[in-house]
Amino acid sequence: MALVAASPAAAQIAQPGSAPGKGPDSPKPAATPTPSASDTEQAQPDPNKPIIPESDFDAALPPLSDDINAPLEAMPVEAAAPAAQATTIPPITGDALPAAAAENPELTAPLTPIGSFDTQPLQSATDVKDKDLPQIRYDTTLVGLEDLGLDSQFNSLSALKDGGGKAANATQVQARAKEDEALAVRLMKSLGYYDGTAISTIEAEPGDGGRIKATVSATPGPLYTLSSITVKADPVVPANLVTHNLPLRVGDPIEAARIQGAEANVALVLPQQGYPFVKVGDRDILLDDVSARATGAYTLPVDTGPRSTFGQLVTTGDPVFGVEHLNVFPRFDQGDLYDARLTDDVREALVATGLFSSVSVEPQRTGRPGPDGTEQVDLLVRQVKGPARTLAGQGGYSTGQGIKLEGSWTHRNLFPPEGALIGTIVAGTNEQGLSGTFRRSNAGRRDRTFTALASANHSNFDAFNAFTGTLSARWSYDSTPIWQKKFTYYYGGELVGTNETVYDFAAGERRRRNYGIVAVPGQIEFDRSDSLLNPTKGYRLKLNVSPEASVSGGVHPYVRTMIEGTYYYRLSPSLVFAGRARAGSIQGIARDDLAPSRRYYGGGGGSVRGYGYQRLGPFDPNGDPVGGRSLNEFALEARYRFGDFGIVPFVDAGNSYESSIPKGSDLRFGAGIGGRFYTNFGPLRVDIATPLNKRPGDSRVALYIGIGQAF
Template structure:
């Protein structure tokens, strides 16, 4: 039996039970009527009482049997006609002008009617005639009142017609994809001066449902929902800035001549609330400099009850506690008690300092990568220093910068509690997860100036713990073959110091020279990296080079190869005042390198190679950055033909003057091959224009190589072109296409350069 079949039977059974119970009650009422007033009313019960517990179910319903499936239910999606009844407002509960509110209600009931006397009574233009009194409202008014009433009726009728026209206009564009524009207006008031309208509007647009979903299809009903959410959002933002009596009114209207609507929010801020009191509860603890902490909080009684400033003050207070030894300090959620009558707020911020501590030991759970001693070497704090949370964070970043770990967690652990005014001791527990330590890499490429080139490398970044890396590299190509073995130890003896030793054997056959070289070199340096971009970096090195070389002149006249034994001590110093290592947008960089060298080849020759580099970055707008570069080089103390061809200056290529081949700029021999020089000058200018993740970079380069040591800036070669940048998470990818403007014989018309990072 279905549920529908059981319903009539159940109803009949219920009525029968009610009838049975009502019959005795009727008899009782009759007896009560006939009885004397003083006679007590007896307690009556039904003569044939039914025991419901023993009664069988006449419908024979099994309570455990499943019910038949209910019919399906569907709710239709709002159609275009479901627009707000009043097109000047989003919702009926929005505040309407007092003189049109009741008239609009009448429109909803009878939109084609005209204003009548009943409307006058409803709108308060005339008084209603009390029931029972003779005469009419028109008899109690004079001619002037009749005229005013007629004018008002005409105005209301015009309003009705306008509203109907607006409704029709909105329905015409309600095709399920309504386009709109959001406008925020502030009503001018005295308290508005305390509000940063720009910051307010920016915050609203960042969080606005209308702005976030502006590209999604929506009908007017959905746009209405978004607008109501945004009105609540504006109310909340007003509270953030201390306006608790603000009023937000919203309206919608079709933009004349366009297939979209304007969504307007008119904001009246009302008076701004101020802080009546500030209670930093719990701040008065041992070791806490209370006056300094209140100053750090940055707010006082009488200040605006701005939630942003309260949150910032709480963070500043917690940061100062963590920086002055209170390793376990906490601050609770601010409590703001609003008094609408006084237009003020009482602020309470719970503070739990938790005692002052000094640094103890660094404890490493797994010392397979590095032990406690090594981490203490790279930490910027010593045992016994007052605890500072920034030092702990710095150590965490330094561990990540090693490249040996994928994750690292540093946890302060109380080793000795404070004793009276004496700070306690806190150890730093270090937990790490090792990153992959071995890397195998390969590259294959072709360049018009360098030919085919293939490279393969293997690296173990912690073969000799701690941080002792070994890298083997091999290069094979049409112009270069190379084997290189490098040992590198980061954080050598102290933080940020790098020890490098390498052995290299190479064979180079380029247009400029041929060289078979064996090199042994070592250096001690301070380097920069992506995590810690350092202002100052330096390098001290030593090189021993045995090289057998021949330049273009030797190839022409059949001259023999010359063997050079060179000892060099290169020194470099650089200052980096830019804002980014791979993609600088402001600041400048200056660097210098001096390499005193002593060469033995049919006699001895001492000379010095000097190179200066500078670059400058100037933002023009949020999207455009102008960048300039200059490079000057000079070899002092020897003629260019007295030094090895590989130690001379060359220019041209992607990192030099774009548009020209690699090392193709400068003096040339009889075969039109470059022979290098003792002087160098290069200049570059770029305009870096960015559009989201991509950018366009028009550029102009100039440069030349000179036989003399001092460049005289004559005979400059110019190149120009345009580049494309893709700004990835690890830096910009560069593709530059350039052409030489005053090319020489043998120069290509187009040069293409691809690399990671900006050109300079």
Template sequence: MHRFLPLLLAAAAGTAQAQTAPAGPPPPAPTAEPVAPAVTVDIPGPQAPLPDLPGGEAVAWPDVVSTSSGDADAPDAAVRYSVEVSGLAELGLDDEFRGLSTLWLHRGEETNLAQLGRRIAEDRDLVDLLLRSIGHYGGQARISIAPGTAAAPASVVRVVAQPGPVYNFREITITASPGAVNSSDPARIVGRLLPIRVGDAVEAARVQSAQDGLPIRLADAGYPFARITLPDITIDHASRDATLVQSVDLGRRGVFGAIRIDNGVKGMDEKHVALLARFKPGDRYSNAGREDLRRALVQTGLFGAVAIKPGEGAVREDGTQTVNLDINSEAAPMRTIALSGGFSTGQGVRAEGSWTHRNLFPPEGAFTARAVAAQREQVAQVELRKRNFGQRDRQLLVAGGFTASQQFAFAAETLGISAALARESNILWQKDWTWSIGAQALITSQRDRSVPGDLRRTFTVLALPASVTWDRSDDLLNPSRGFRLTTRLGPEFTLRNQSNFNYLKAQFEATAYKPIGDSLVLAGRFHIGSIVGANRGVIAPDRRFYAGGGGSVRGYVFQGVGPRNEDNVPTGGNSLTELAVEARYRFQALGQDLGIVAFVDAGEVSTGTTPAFDRLSLGAGIGARFYTGFGPVRVDIATPVNPQKGDPRLVFYVSIGQAF
């Protein structure tokens, strides 16, 4: 925050001339000093701090004025003091001063007058440095001491800053360095990359920032090995302006060359790393491309640290220079154990655990064993996930296992295997378009609870699910503006009792987010689905549509929305409609990032293939959000507005992430 202070007296080395004091009420006239002669300062290395502006010694400092009366205390007398500061807050420098001031640091302590005098001198210089950091030169820092009284024995040190005029750049010149490898005029390139313009204030902090950022900007423009000397700045106190001369050797234009990586992570060789890069050998070099590759390596989860250093390669026939990338890395722990739990009315307590090896099948072949123990569901499953499979951001997922489910509508035990190829989105690179295509084969024994006396029947199902999503929202976990559109299609082929039939399961979902001010977001969701080609009675019970629950229609338990038989058991259906509207208000309280949500949900399940929109079930409620680094923790309480027989008065949900 304060690293620029040693160079605030100047933005660069050069020549300067002390002129007459600026107009305005003059300070007490100091003893006349000779005008500082023109001085040329040797340019240090590019990483050295910028030297002081020549001529700065010609600016007169006001004397320290004491308003105390009577004889001075003995030098070793102990005093206590408070500090009052004025004139800096209006310039945005008050916090900076308090963070660096020795007077402020030691206020309230017992201090002798010699120490106090040194602190006053230091803070007088500090005020001038701060004023110059934002372009004010020739100002005054008046520091006075008011003695204490019987009622308030502590003395008061008053610091009054009177900023001088703002100096501005009158002329900025970009030239090629003597003996430059690239002798072409760099003004056209550097001029648009240097964030300083004619008319800008001569702010030392801004000049330093411009110098720090110029190598990165030039590298992004294709010149990774540019050599930049410190600028020459000439200050003219008479006209209250300055000129800046910047010398640059652009070096040769760079193009990407070879990628070399150490053996820190098994399987992450040059061939696989090249697959992650968004550039090819011979493409114009840019720091942005290099940083994108570094972030892609970090995103794999296999690296604890990654550093990519560009190195000078061969000069090509066209005059460009190859830039080789050397990657140094540290491996992250490969094994993870995860435990989670939850609760919802109707589904009860849920516990889930998993063990993952993120690189068991290198490169990036993660193996996960997962188990779920819940009141209404039990799962034992293994999964292989290959990220960046043949192409960046594409993954192959193969999973298989056993599930048992005891829901209100059915009981099922299923053994299955599935595979999918997908283009994935993630927090670092949220994609506009994502897709998935896969296959699923399963054998399931199920009992339809909505059919009295129904015996278990065995279904053999082959499904070919596919989906595509257009995502224009601003955040993957907690969107506040934009929209998402998702279409899912899944033809399914079923064998039951030596007879077979097939049908198409289609769904469409749209969500939208609209900010109202800085803290309020309105969010909406619409979901519609249909099964065409088979009636509800022959379809396996767990393949039908159901509604109700925390991710569907809140205010109802899972499968609590839709038609029921005479025993109040859900039957499921061939079509589905869900709608939801939320108002999300986010705020800070008790040092936490919190939110409250009001929502209204609606849904319907119909036995026909087309939604009827005639028996919508409504639910309403409120929720709390606890925002964390991995997304919001959601706690919702809802009630059914038009309940059916057996529906609870209140339903409670706890989960991670927004409802949609």
């Protein structure tokens, strides 16, 4: 007691404090007698009196040094033993640290790999899915849009319709109905009913085992019409260019599709009329729902840009073509009024060369004055080089010609610009050959082509067996897939050396003869059809003339001619009637002085179907065709198409004759039916035909497979 009284602060430090234990394992307090009331009053402390006087507390604190960098002093530790002796922890000096306590081996053990944990979540009763649980069935009814002609659009976009009349619960049906409310409002606004409203109701269908009915009711309200049309644009030439090409009138319904189409027409037509930089701004429609009539004031800002004429071609990117060759492609002259269609035409022609991976043609402002107060615009050609080499192949089969396979390798720009080298190999049951071709496309003029050919071929048909070498050159002006021309032509020259079997009627046997042939072939064609590979209307007229001379035991000059006309008539979108007539004549030489490969033959897939290849005309005593000096052919087809497929019944007629003028008698007829599969590059054709006035030796059925229509 004396120690406590002498130093209360030290006694509290020496005797550690303790908090009352809590919990099931805390020690139970010893039983104490219940204090009396007088004892309680004496033991009650004064709440205003401090537990430890401040002077005693301050005296018990250790002295503090003013040096903040001084080492910490040793902390005395006083045990709560009866002797109350203190021990001092020695200070740590140097870099040595006391040994760490032993680690718990469970803490140093490696963690279990994450992949070994079972990540499958626990399944609760609410997660169980029963595929046999019943679904809610519902019917959808639309009211109010039928008279506006919007019911089909609504049905194609409806969330209720898309659900197929099934839903997991009524809440899902209600959510779909809310979506269809908004859909109905959007559709009405698209036609000018801007006050239109829609509401949906969900109700049980009486007497139908839980089936419900979803009804979407639409109320269009008044139709808004245009009260005024204002175009904000700079003056143009002609003055009504913008308003004339904005097909809107006061009183028209404010129909979204019609207004958008009218604005698109302005953006399309003005660049075709000299304004390449036109920009159509954002429209403003001020609705008036206060007046007696529901109207809207329409305002459209249009930035026309300068009126422009064509300037020069400039280029950037890969130098596939220089400016000199690029100037071959435009179909306009410098100073012509700008037309976006002619700009697109240049780009399409460049694409058709096949030498670009990408190419663009864009108008560029120059500030240079043009004629009639216009501004000249240059066309910037951005070139990105593409692969110049191509491997190609094609094949076919027909009765008489057998199988024919052809493969080619092409380098389209080996001799720039557009100087192509083409190697071709032909393998077939009746034909084999090799050829090399040099072709200069767009030679000094767009779509004009120069071609030089060297070839060696072997042909083995019933009519002749020939080994032929050819050198030829030709200039041509051709139609292309992007520009089908009304008038085309070609002309050139040929040198042909051939060794062929020919039946010698004087000797009564086949012999081989050598022929040297010089020819100057030419062709002109007038084309008014609507397609190169699959015409459906129009007509074509073609004339071939080839002055030639044959050298074999003498010089024999002659002229080969062929005239052909085709006509196409579309009876309906699915049915087209097509007809063809062709006649040929060779003047100035006897048939037996003419090389068999230069004679006319009938029969085959491009002639009279049903008869074998080259098997129409005169025969030798062995039953082999010998050909003639004249030919006539006729054909009629009914081309019925459904989707990507078609059926074509046909009738053909014709023959070849020994005389130089074709006859109208002794025609041979063939009939059959064909199938067509239409692709993006033309129809695939399979024809089966039979001869109607069959001769001894003719097959009953002939088969033809190829690409493109027969004519």
